[in-house]
Amino acid sequence: MRQPLVAGNWKMNGSLKANEALLGDLRKALSGGIKAEVAVCPPFVYLPQVAGLVDGQPIALGAQDLSDQDAGAFTGEVSGAMLKDLGCEYVIVGHSERRSLYGEDDEFTARKFAAARRHGLKPILCVGELLEERESGVTEQVVARQLDAVMDLEGVSALADAVVAYEPVWAIGTGKTATPEQAQAVHAFIRARVAERDAQVAEGLRILYGGSVKADNAAELFSQPDIDGGLIGGASLKAEDFMAICRAAEQAS
Ligand code: PEP
Numbered sequence: 001m002r003q004p005l006v007a008g009n010w011k012m013n014g015s016l017k018a019n020e021a022l023l024g025d026l027r028k029a030l031s032g033g034i035k036a037e038v039a040v041c042p043p044f045v046y047l048p049q050v051a052g053l054v055d056g057q058p059i060a061l062g063a064q065d066l067s068d069q070d071a072g073a074f075t076g077e078v079s080g081a082m083l084k085d086l087g088c089e090y091v092i093v094g095h096s097e098r099r100s101l102y103g104e105d106d107e108f109t110a111r112k113f114a115a116a117r118r119h120g121l122k123p124i125l126c127v128g129e130l131l132e133e134r135e136s137g138v139t140e141q142v143v144a145r146q147l148d149a150v151m152d153l154e155g156v157s158a159l160a161d162a163v164v165a166y167e168p169v170w171a172i173g174t175g176k177t178a179t180p181e182q183a184q185a186v187h188a189f190i191r192a193r194v195a196e197r198d199a200q201v202a203e204g205l206r207i208l209y210g211g212s213v214k215a216d217n218a219a220e221l222f223s224q225p226d227i228d229g230g231l232i233g234g235a236s237l238k239a240e241d242f243m244a245i246c247r248a249a250e251q252a253s
C-alpha cells in the first residue's frame with residue numbers, strides 16, 4: 001500500500017509575511033491529522049523560516065532544486081548537505097522549468113538525483129513530455145529516456161526511497177490538465193518501466209501527477225490506480241485549494 005503524497009512547489013513565490021499566513025492556515029486545517037503525506041517546497045531563502053513553521057506539524061519540508069556538487073567554488077549553488085542541515089526531507093530534481101529554461105539535461109538531472117541521495121534527501125524526480133512530443137506520439141520514449149538516465153547512473157534500487165512526478169509540460173501552469181486516463185496511462189508505463197528492472201521497487205514507488213491540479217480535478221486524478229498523489233504548483237499557494245487537494249489524496253488512499 002503506497003501512502004499518497006501531495007507536495008506543493010511554490011516556485012519563485014512567497015514572502016516572510018505570506019509564508020507565515022499560508023503555513024498558519026495549513027497548520028489549522030491539519031490539526032486533526034491527515035492520512036496523506038503533505039510537503040511544501042519553498043524557495044531556498046525561505047527554508048529556515050518554513051522549517052520553523054512546520055516543526056512538529058504533519059508537513060514535510062522540501063527544496064525545489066539542489067547542486068550536483070557537494071561543496072566548493074560553485075557560486076550561487078546550494079548543496080544537498082545544506083538542505084539536509086535545514087531539515088529538508090525532499091528535493092525536486094529535473095522540474096521541466098529547470099530543464100527548459102536552464103538547459104538541464106537528463107544526465108545533469110541524474111547527477112542531481114545522485115547528489116540528493118548522497119545527502120539523505122528523497123528526490124522527487126520530474127519527468128514529462130512537451131506538447132509537440134505528445135502530438136508526435138513519443139511521450140513514452142521521452143519519459144523512458146528521462147527515467148533511464150537516473151536508473152542507469154544510480155541503479156533501480158535508488159528509486160526505492162525516491163518519488164517520481166509525471167508532469168506533462170503542456171499541462172504545467174497552463175490550466176490544461178491531462179485527463180485521468182491520459183495520466184494513468186503514462187503512470188502505468190513508468191511503473192512497468194521500473195518493473196522491468198525490479199518489480200518490488202516498482203510496486204512501492206510513489207508516482208505523483210503534476211500539471212494544473214486543482215481542487216475540482218484532484219479526486220478524479222488521484223482515484224487512478226497508479227497515481228499516488230500530486231506535485232502542485234499554483235494551487236499550493238492558496239491554503240484552501242491546497243488542503244482540498246490534500247484531502248482528495250487522503251480519500252483516494
Ligand atoms: C509544477 O510546478 O510542478 C506544477 C505542476 O505547476 P501547476 O500545478 O501550476 O501546473
